[in-house]
Amino acid sequence: xxxxxxxxxxxxxxxxxxxxxxxxxxxxxxxxxxxxxxxxxxxxxxxxxxxxxxxxxxxxxxxxxxxxxxxxxxxxxxxxxxxxxxxxxxxxxxxxxxxxxxxxxxxxxxxxxxxxxxxxxxxxxxxxxxxxxxxxxxxxxxxxxxxxxxxxxxxxxxxxxxxxxxxxxxxxxxxxxxxxxxxxxxxxxxxxxxxxxxxxxxxxxxxxxxxxxxxxxxxxxxxxxxxxxxxxxxxxxxxxxxxxxxxxxxxxxxxxxxxxxxxxxxxxxxxxxxxxxxxxxxxxxxxxxxxxxxxxxxxxxxxxxxxxxxxxxxxxxxxxxxxxxxxxxxxxxxxxxxxxxxxxxxxxxxxxxxxxxxxxxxxxxxxxxxxxxxxxxxxxxxxxxxxxxxxxxxxxxxxxxxxxxxxxxxxxxxxxxxxxxxxxxxxxxxxxxxxxxxxxxxxxxxxxxxxxxxxxxxxxxxxxxxxxxxxxxxxxxxxxxxxxxxxxxxxxxxxxxxxxxxxxxxxxxxxxxxxxxxx
Amino acid sequence: xxxxxxxxxxxxxxxxxxxxxxxxxxxxxxxxxxxxxxxxxxxxxxxxxxxxxxxxxxxxxxxxxxxxxxxxxxxxxxxxxxxxxxxxxxxxxxxxxxxxxxxxxxxxxxxxxxxxxxxxxxxxxxxxxxxxxxxxxxxxxxxxxxxxxxxxxxxxxxxxxxxxxxxxxxxxxxxxxxxxxxxxxxxxxxxxxxxxxxxxxxxxxxxxxxxxxxxxxxxxxxxxxxxxxxxxxxxxxxxxxxxxxxxxxxxxxxxxxxxxxxxxxxxxxxxxxxxxxxxxxxxxxxxxxxxxxxxxxxxxxxxxxxxxxxxxxxxxxxxxxxxxxxxxxxxxxxxxxxxxxxxxxxxxxxxxxxxxxxxxxxxxxxxxxxxxxxxxxxxxxxxxxxxxxx
Numbered sequence: 001x002x003x004x005x006x007x008x009x010x011x012x013x014x015x016x017x018x019x020x021x022x023x024x025x026x027x028x029x030x031x032x033x034x035x036x037x038x039x040x041x042x043x044x045x046x047x048x049x050x051x052x053x054x055x056x057x058x059x060x061x062x063x064x065x066x067x068x069x070x071x072x073x074x075x076x077x078x079x080x081x082x083x084x085x086x087x088x089x090x091x092x093x094x095x096x097x098x099x100x101x102x103x104x105x106x107x108x109x110x111x112x113x114x115x116x117x118x119x120x121x122x123x124x125x126x127x128x129x130x131x132x133x134x135x136x137x138x139x140x141x142x143x144x145x146x147x148x149x150x151x152x153x154x155x156x157x158x159x160x161x162x163x164x165x166x167x168x169x170x171x172x173x174x175x176x177x178x179x180x181x182x183x184x185x186x187x188x189x190x191x192x193x194x195x196x197x198x199x200x201x202x203x204x205x206x207x208x209x210x211x212x213x214x215x216x217x218x219x220x221x222x223x224x225x226x227x228x229x230x231x232x233x234x235x236x237x238x239x240x241x242x243x244x245x246x247x248x249x250x251x252x253x254x255x256x257x258x259x260x261x262x263x264x265x266x267x268x269x270x271x272x273x274x275x276x277x278x279x280x281x282x283x284x285x286x287x288x289x290x291x292x293x294x295x296x297x298x299x300x301x302x303x304x305x306x307x308x309x310x311x312x313x314x315x316x317x318x319x320x321x322x323x324x325x326x327x328x329x330x331x332x333x334x335x336x337x338x339x340x341x342x343x344x345x346x347x348x349x350x351x352x353x354x355x356x357x358x359x360x361x362x363x364x365x366x367x368x369x370x371x372x373x374x375x376x377x378x379x380x381x382x383x384x385x386x387x388x389x390x391x392x393x394x395x396x397x398x399x400x401x402x403x404x405x406x407x408x409x410x411x412x413x414x415x416x417x418x419x420x421x422x423x424x425x426x427x428x429x430x431x432x433x434x435x436x437x438x439x440x441x442x443x444x445x446x447x448x449x450x451x452x453x454x455x456x457x458x459x460x461x462x463x464x465x466x467x468x469x470x471x472x473x474x475x476x477x478x479x480x481x482x483x484x485x486x487x488x489x490x491x492x493x494x495x496x497x498x499x500x501x502x503x504x505x506x507x508x509x510x511x512x513x514x515x516x517x518x519x
Numbered sequence: 520x521x522x523x524x525x526x527x528x529x530x531x532x533x534x535x536x537x538x539x540x541x542x543x544x545x546x547x548x549x550x551x552x553x554x555x556x557x558x559x560x561x562x563x564x565x566x567x568x569x570x571x572x573x574x575x576x577x578x579x580x581x582x583x584x585x586x587x588x589x590x591x592x593x594x595x596x597x598x599x600x601x602x603x604x605x606x607x608x609x610x611x612x613x614x615x616x617x618x619x620x621x622x623x624x625x626x627x628x629x630x631x632x633x634x635x636x637x638x639x640x641x642x643x644x645x646x647x648x649x650x651x652x653x654x655x656x657x658x659x660x661x662x663x664x665x666x667x668x669x670x671x672x673x674x675x676x677x678x679x680x681x682x683x684x685x686x687x688x689x690x691x692x693x694x695x696x697x698x699x700x701x702x703x704x705x706x707x708x709x710x711x712x713x714x715x716x717x718x719x720x721x722x723x724x725x726x727x728x729x730x731x732x733x734x735x736x737x738x739x740x741x742x743x744x745x746x747x748x749x750x751x752x753x754x755x756x757x758x759x760x761x762x763x764x765x766x767x768x769x770x771x772x773x774x775x776x777x778x779x780x781x782x783x784x785x786x787x788x789x790x791x792x793x794x795x796x797x798x799x800x801x802x803x804x805x806x807x808x809x810x811x812x813x814x815x816x817x818x819x820x821x822x823x824x825x826x827x828x829x830x831x832x833x834x835x836x837x838x839x840x841x842x843x844x845x846x847x848x849x850x851x852x853x854x855x856x857x858x859x860x861x862x863x864x865x866x867x868x869x870x871x872x873x874x875x876x877x878x879x880x881x882x883x884x885x886x887x888x889x890x891x892x893x894x895x896x897x898x899x900x901x902x903x904x905x906x907x908x909x
Contacts, residue, residue: 317795338797348795356795359788361855370785371796378778385776386722405725425796 004065005030005166005197006051011062013046013055020046021060022221028166028214033188033198035208037239038218039444044201047218048168052086053079066166083165087155089174089442095144100125102143103158128157131194132187147303149180153187167191168199173207174442177301177470185211203444204471205236217242240445252477253449255456260480261292262330265346265433265464270324272312278320282308283488286324290433290464295455297479298468299504305488306468307351310435314348315341328433342371347431349422351438351468353415357422360411364403365392367410367421372428395424399454416447423454434458435466440474452478472501486511527725529735532904536849536864536897541742543868547875554878555871558753561746566678566825568870569759570595570818572863574837575844576770577814579862580807582845583774583787585854586642588808590631591815591841593653595834598624598819600657603666603829606673613673621816627653628812629805636804646808650838658831667828676758677824683755697751704743712736759821766814771859783807787854843890844869847897868893 006028013021021043028034036044049055051064053073064071066082073079076086093102100118103125111117125139132153143151152172159167169188173181181204188198188211202208208215217224217239224242227234240251270286273279283305290296298306311318313326315338326333333344341348350356358367369377369388377388392406401420403413410421419439426434436455440448455478458465469475475482476499484491484507491511494503547555554560574591581588598620605616627649634645685692712732719726750756774780785793786800794800818837823829848865850857869890876886 314795315797337799338795339799342797350792350795355789356791358792359785359855361851362784362788366781366784370781370793370798373781374778374797381777381779383776383778383781386718389724390722 003029005067007063007065008047008051009063009065011047011050011060011064013050013060020221021050023223024062024218024221025223026216027226028197028199031192031195031197032213033192033200033211035212035215036199036201036218037205037208037215037243039243039446042218042243043221044218045170046221048086048170048199048201051079052076052084052168080162083163084168085159085162085164085166086168087152087159087170087172089171091148091151091155093143093151093154093158096142098140099129099137099143099146099154100139102154103128103139103161105158107158107162124161125157128160129154131160131191132157133183133190147180148175149177149183152176152180152184156187156191164196166197166199168201170201171203171442172200173202173204177303178472179301181207203442205239206473208239209234209236215239219243219245243444244446251445251449253453253456255295255459258293258456258459259462260294261462263289264292264329265290265466266325266327267313268325268327270309270313270326271322272308272319273321275319281488282319283312286485286488286490288483288490290466292432292462292464293459294481295459295465295467295479297475297482297499298466298485299472299475299482300485300491301470301508303487304485306485307437308488309485310348310437310466310468311350313341314338314346314435317348339374342429342431343375345430345432347371347426347429347434349426349434349436349439351441353418353422357425358410358418360409362410363407364396364401364410364413364421365389365406368392368395368406368424368428371425372430376428376430391428392424395428399424399427400450414443414447416443416450419443419447419451420454423451427454427458431463433464433466435468437468438470439467440469440471472504475504476500484508484511526728529727529731536847536861536868539897540864540868540871543875544871547871547879551875551878555875556749558749560874560878561749562753562757564867564870564874565750565757565760565763567874568866569677569757569763569825570822571837571840571844571870572763572866573766573814573818573821574841575848575862575866576766576859577811578838578841579770579845579848579850579857579859580774580783581642581811582842582850582852582862583783583854583857584642584804584807585787585852586635587646587838587842588631588642588811589646589838590627590649590653591811591818592834592837592839593650593657594624594627594812594815595819595822595837596657596829596831597627597653597660598816599823599829599833600660600666600831602673602820602823603669604660606669607666613670616673617676617820620820621813624812624814624816624819625809626812627815628809631812632805632808635808636801642804642808654831657833661829661831663831665828665830667826669823669827669829674824674827676762677821677826679758680754681756681758681761685755688752691752694751694753694755697747697755700756701744701747701751704747705740708739708743709736759825762817762821766817767859767863774859779803779806784855787851787856789855840866840869843894847894849901852898865897868897 004027008024008026011021011024012019024043024047026047038044050060053075056074057072066084094105100122104121109117109121109124122139129135129137129139134150134153134157143154146154172184176184185207191198200212212229214226214228216226227238266289268287270283271281272283274282286309300306308318312322315335316322317338326335328344328346335341335344354360365388369392373383377384389406396403396406399420401417403417410418440451455465455467467475467478480496482494482499484494484504486508492507494507578588578591601623602616602620605611605619606613631645631649634640635642681696684695686695716726782793782798782803785796785798786803790800819834822833844865845857845862846852847868848857848861850861872890872893873886876889
């Protein structure tokens with residue numbers, strides 16, 4: 001028997017004449033963690049959909065050989081029966097059902113008569129949780145009471161319950177912070193010891209370097225190469241070279257010709273309480289300032305309060321009992337709703353563009369102009385459509401949104417281009433201060449570079465830019481100065497020279513210790 | 520500067536339902552041996568469907584938010600009852616009756632809007648409540664009896680015609696007012712198209728091939744002339760048509776060209792994103808439902824005027840006709856997509872089906888089956904075609 005658990009040979013898959021996969025080969029050894037890399041739209045997800053039977057046998061050409069036999073899957077059930085389980089980027093959990101029920105959804109633990117056996121369900125769920133390091137969770141609570149990181153682990157537990165042998169994880173850490181990601185990756189290494197083979201799709205190359213044994217790179221629907229750890233050069237730069245087809249010596253464009261001006265954004269003594277619990281203080285005595293032309297980072301772990309801070313400043317979109325002052329261009333401003341914030345020349349590019357940023361069924365133009373419309377594209381409430389079209393065309397060109405026309409529906413764009421549309425929407429409001437919350441989450445290397453270029457342009461134009469990011473290298477690569485937030489407070493401020501991943505973590509750790517000392 | 524001329528084909532999808540409307544009409548013309556082509560029948564189509572069109576316009580805004588208003592049928596009855604009581608029992612001026620009816624519609628709309636927007640109660644529940652309460656109130660006010668007959672000046676709203684100038688023509692009469700309106704409409708249509716092409720050229724946008732534009736204009740002109748010629752051969756322009764055209768134009772403008780109108784689309788597409796784009800979504804919800812109340816009142820006035828009486832059963836099931844019109848007209852059930860013209864075309868598809876089947880001699884029972892099937896078919900085609908694209 002060969003030592004390959006999975007061989008996908010010469011896979012070709014066409015969508016109405018367009019080749020999404022063009023002679024792709026993937027060989028995965030039993031018991032390894034195999035990474036799949038490529039820019040968005042390279043064909044990774046399509047390949048996994050072929051493997052898991054989402055695209056049934058016969059709709060593609062080529063062979064899928066799993067455990068020595070050629071597979072003819074017609075749907076997900078067929079592949080799951082063989083022990084192939086795919087966990088998608090978007091979690092497939094039913095938020096209001098209990099953990100136990102979610103773990104066995106579609107795979108119910110039944111008594112002899114076909115009735116759900118709840119005792120068995122709970123017991124077995126507890127066992128599964130233990131295997132993913134969640135042995136202390138109560139299996140009876142609804143899944144939505146857990147954080148995203150733990151929900152991701154529940155997905156893995158669900159896969160374990162299906163007696164998984166080949167586990168496919170599509171961008172499992174996209175929504176997780178560094179700490180949660182690390183935990184998830186360690187669980188993967190643990191599963192490897194238990195003999196489970198994993199395929200991981202990820203844009204986070206440091207994670208791939210950390211966790212995987214081999215990486216297959218796909219570009220434009222073709223297999224480019226497979227690198228093996230310990231044999232080939234296995235660095236991030238090497239993988240990027242394969243993905244983009246050229247050396248990317250600098251992932252962060254150099255910011256030149258920026259003159260840093262006066263402080264134009266200042267928040268003082270900012271205090272915010274939780275929207276559902278008026279006694280729980282979420283942010284305490286936050287003081288930050290940003291100068292014109294400066295890019296300032298907000299670093300911190302998930303739950304540190306960065307998004308909460310941004311949203312509470314942005315027209316009180318989060319929290320209650322908010323106190324403190326905000327000055328923009330030296331003037332104190334009172335923002336009670338988003339409209340006020342926009343009029344005060346503040347823009348907030350939200351995290352999670354699909355949920356908070358875009359009308360996915362709307363056109364590019366519509367999405368770009370919606371926020372700026374009352375002020376710039378209308379007179380007495382009547383829209384000037386021609387101005388809108390001109391502006392949308394201009395921004396499409398300026399920040400390189402790849403689309404057929406500005407009338408294309410945003411939902412059909414790739415993640416990177418969607419993100420550019422959100423950016424354009426806020427640039428069109430002509431702000432002086434921009435807060436970018438996770439501006440490059442879930443988008444590919446090339447699009448990231450373009451977004452960084454936009455950030456540089458904004459700085460050059462004398463805007464104050466705040467970047468919130470869970471990816472520390474991104475903060476380090478883009479920011480002039482960084483505030484580290486921890487548990488709703490400023491744990492420290494780091495200048496460009498002091499800014500390293502270690503420094504940020506130390507800042508957080510020191511702050512935690514101080515906290516413990518106080519209590 | 521890119522001086523290359525950009526030319527793209529007309530997007531036929533935009534006209535799909537409109538073509539279906541013409542096809543259905545032609546099919547019934549063949550089936551009924553041309554009975555539905557008669558001037559009297561064209562006039563009936565307008566008068567019988569006036570209130571459905573008015574309700575469909577308001578309902579579209581609700582559907583755009585991803586919801587429906589189940590209460591409109593009851594509000595039609597309630598406002599109609601109030602108007603009837605003022606006219607018959609109190610013998611008051613018809614303007615008072617209309618004003619009171621509109622105010623009641625406004626009040627019901629604001630009531631529903633308040634619960635939906637500011638207390639966060641699901642629209643389905645709130646409007647189910649207004650549906651029950653409205654119907655109950657109507658029966659109470661009318662003591663379960665029909666109120667009528669209503670005065671002539673009031674009836675004019677639903678059954679009257681604009682002044683006519685009739686001349687003898689081809690063995691009958693021809694109303695010159697209709698012909699003049701048709702001429703004006705034709706000129707306006709051609710000018711609007713020319714202006715649109717000029718604007719596109721000025722901004723260097725893509726234009727459609729000349730022959731396609733000409734064909735589109737020709738089809739529209741034929742329809743306009745057919746329609747107005749038939750009306751001219753009958754009694755001239757029904758007053759209901761004026762109300763309809765004004766409302767259609769007004770709401771088509773609001774939904775496509777105003778900030779507030781587009782906010783409804785943004786809300787329907789993604790409420791959270793709309794909020795974070797500076798849109799007060801509560802306010803949008805409030806006004807959409809308030810507006811529905813007002814338009815229900817207008818429909819109530821038109822209906823009682825046409826029937827010359829207020830009845831407690833009036834408007835029963837109208838909400839379903841209005842909702843179906845929106846969906847047949849291509850509005851997305853989840854909200855965020857749909858047009859006023861689509862909803863109007865949807866309303867007329869239902870109207871032509873009703874009318875054609877009646878003329879052909881099918882019973883109302885069969886008519887319901889067919890209408891149900893058409894609704895299901897239209898939405899299925901819409902959903903499937905979108906799925907293919909995605």
